[in-house]
Each structure stands twice: as structure tokens, then as C-alpha cells.
Amino acid sequence: MxxxxxxxYALRVMTDLAEHPTExxxxxxxxxxxQGISEKYLESIIKLLVKGKLLAGLRGxxxxxxxMRAPEAITVAEIxxxxxxxxxxxxxxxxxxxxxxxxxxxxxxxLWQGLGKLIDNYLENYSLADLLHTDDQGYDYVI
Amino acid sequence: MxxxxxxxYALRVMTDLAEHPTExxxxxxxxxxxQGISEKYLESIIKLLVKGKLLAGLRGxxxxxxxMRAPEAITVAEIxxxxxxxxxxxxxxxxxxxxxxxxxxxxxxxLWQGLGKLIDNYLENYSLADLLHTDDQGYDYVI
DNA sequence: ATAATAACCTATCGGAAAGGTTGGTTTATA
DNA sequence: TATAAACCAACCTTTCCGATAGGTTATTAT
Numbered sequence: 621m622x623x624x625x626x627x628x629y630a631l632r633v634m635t636d637l638a639e640h641p642t643e644x645x646x647x648x649x650x651x652x653x654x655q656g657i658s659e660k661y662l663e664s665i666i667k668l669l670v671k672g673k674l675l676a677g678l679r680g681x682x683x684x685x686x687x688m689r690a691p692e693a694i695t696v697a698e699i700x701x702x703x704x705x706x707x708x709x710x711x712x713x714x715x716x717x718x719x720x721x722x723x724x725x726x727x728x729x730x731l732w733q734g735l736g737k738l739i740d741n742y743l744e745n746y747s748l749a750d751l752l753h754t755d756d757q758g759y760d761y762v763i
Numbered sequence: 764m765x766x767x768x769x770x771x772y773a774l775r776v777m778t779d780l781a782e783h784p785t786e787x788x789x790x791x792x793x794x795x796x797x798q799g800i801s802e803k804y805l806e807s808i809i810k811l812l813v814k815g816k817l818l819a820g821l822r823g824x825x826x827x828x829x830x831m832r833a834p835e836a837i838t839v840a841e842i843x844x845x846x847x848x849x850x851x852x853x854x855x856x857x858x859x860x861x862x863x864x865x866x867x868x869x870x871x872x873x874l875w876q877g878l879g880k881l882i883d884n885y886l887e888n889y890s891l892a893d894l895l896h897t898d899d900q901g902y903d904y905v906i
Numbered sequence: 907a908t909a910a911t912a913a914c915c916t917a918t919c920g921g922a923a924a925g926g927t928t929g930g931t932t933t934a935t936a
Numbered sequence: 937t938a939t940a941a942a943c944c945a946a947c948c949t950t951t952c953c954g955a956t957a958g959g960t961t962a963t964t965a966t
Binding site: 667 | 941944
Binding site for chain 1: 923924925926927928932933934935936
């Protein structure tokens with residue numbers, strides 16, 4: 621599995637905020653309730669989004685969170701990178717991976733590189749706004 | 764990470780066998796040595812490939828393993844499916860996943876379905892023979 | 907026959923990461 | 937000044953990855 625629960629939840633939080641546009645801030649409690657996710661667990665995820673400057677948080681009464689950019693200007697890749705560390709399909713392509721000594725002769729490396737690029741490209745060109753505009757197509761695709 | 768060590772090793776085993784064509788059988792020991800992988804660990808992986816009818820095993824002296832089909836007729840997807848259980852990018856798209864109650868209203872489902880299809884397609888159209896013909900391009904792509 | 911070879915089978919284990927919980931502290935506003 | 941809310945740190949449980957160990961069965965060369 622490429623994307624963990626953390627990443628999926630992060631995306632749902634962002635989508636939720638984008639779907640409820642407001643001048644002010646939306647409290648975590650509301651998001652958690654609407655999405656059916658534990659408040660406390662969501663907290664740890666939202667923290668990453670704030671740290672990554674995708675969300676702004678305001679404390680105290682009337683506080684909460686809001687998007688720092690328009691949904692059109694936020695990519696899915698950006699969101700996932702904050703929660704997933706790496707979107708690489710295999711360990712050898714991960715950022716901190718120790719350089720493989722078989723690199724030169726490895727027959728499978730090009731395969732993985734191609735796959736990595738494919739995934740990256742897809743997520744990089746998918747905006748938060750795109751997520752909103754997708755109607756349910758009743759499309760039942762399963763791998 | 765989408766593909767585990769098991770999947771990567773499986774691919775290397777298959778490539779190794781394809782690169783050393785012979786009438787007879789190649790013992791596990793040779794493969795393990797050439798690839799620098801523990802014999803015992805490789806054993807557990809190769810077992811899956813035999814069970815999946817991609818390899819044939821012969822016991823006793825002069826025994827070993829060999830491909831049951833031409834490299835052109837074996838896809839990477841096929842190999843990985845035997846070791847990975849699922850190539851789904853997220854848990855909700857996995858075969859045994861309990862149907863999500865938010866399915867109808869989920870804004871992110873189409874994203875994941877699209878990604879899953881993309882990955883699937885890529886691996887399905889990549890043959891074992893393709894792996895052999897890739898020369899090292901010195902291509903240093905990292906995500 | 908029998909010794910050597912090699913696939914096959916089963917159980918176990920340490921460590922890391924995922925997924926989640928608990929309890930408390932600080933900041934802002936009504 | 938009470939309350940709402942973000943923020944912070946520690947911990948815990950389960951699962952799975954990667955690997956090891958030890959033994960059994962089948963085949964062939966001597």
C-alpha cells in the first residue's frame with residue numbers, strides 16, 4: 621500500500637475545508653464529526669498540515685483551521701508529501717535510501733523509476749479543486 | 764511504499780533466470796549467490812512463484828528452477844501479484860476491503876481509483892523481457 | 907544401495923511502523 | 937474569568953516486514 625490512513629485522512633480534511641468555505645475558522649471538532657474520524661487522531665494529522673503551511677490554525681474561542689491558499693493552487697502531491705514522507709513505490713527510491721551498489725547493473729531500476737515518475741506526475745497534476753468537482757460516477761473499479 | 768522487498772526480490776529472481784537461459788534447471792543457490800540474497804529468505808519467495816506456476820522446481824541432484832513461460836509472456840504485474848497480495852495504492856481499494864459506507868459521497872475515491880488503474884496498467888504492460896532489454900541509462904531519478 | 911544434492915515444509919522471532927489513545931498546557935474570545 | 941479551542945508530549949497495541957533455523961522428501965550419480 622502506497623498511501624497510509626494518515627494521508628487519506630489528510631486529504632479528507634483538506635477537502636472538507638474546501639467544501640465549507642467561510643471567512644472565519646472551522647474547528648477541528650466539526651471536521652472530525654463530519655468525517656467520522658477521531659478528534660485526537662485527526663489532531664496529529666492536522667498538525668502536519670499546519671506545519672506545512674497549507675492550513676492556518678487559530679486558538680481560543682471562535683478559533684479553528686482554514687486553508688491558506690485557494691483549492692486550485694493546492695496539489696494532492698503537496699498534501700500527501702506532508703504526511704507520507706515519501707511517495708516512492710520501492711525502498712530503493714526513497715529519499716534517505718542508501719545508494720545501492722548494484723545500481724549500475726540492476727535490471728529492475730528503470731521499471732521502478734518509471735513507476736515512480738508516473739505516480740508523481742499523477743498526484744502533482746491533481747488539485748484540491750479537482751477533488752471537489754468529481755461527481756460520483758458509480759464507478760466500481762477494484763484492482 | 765507500494766512494493767516490498769519480497770516483490771523486488773521476486774522480480775530479480777525472475778530476471779536472473781531469464782538472463783541465464785538453459786535447457787535444464789538452475790539451483791536456488793546459484794541465484795542467491797548471483798543476486799546477493801540469503802538462500803533461506805529467497806526460498807520463501809520462490810515458493811510463491813512456483814505455486815503461481817511461473818516457475819517449475821525439480822528436486823534432487825541436477826535440480827533447481829526454471830521459467831515455465833517465455834519472458835515475453837510474463838508480465839511484471841503477474842509476478843508482483845504473487846508476492847504482494849495487492850497492488851492497490853490505498854487500503855479501501857484492496858480486494859478484501861470492507862465496503863466503505865462513505866463510498867457514495869467520498870470525494871477522494873475517484874482519485875484513488877484513477878491512481879490504481881494507472882499503476883495497474885503500467886505493470887500489466889511491462890514484460891519480463893522488457894526488463895532484460897533495458898540498458899543502464901545512468902538515469903538518476905529520485906522522487 | 908547409498909551418499910550427495912536440492913527442493914520443499916513449518917515454526918519462530920526481533921524490530922519497525924501504523925494506527926490510535928490519554929492527559930495536560932497555552933492562547934484567545936465572549 | 938470561564939470556556940472553547942489549538943497545541944504538545946508521551947505512550948500503547950497490533951500488525952507486518954524481513955529474516956533465521958531446523959527438519960523432511962525426492963532425485964540422481966557413484
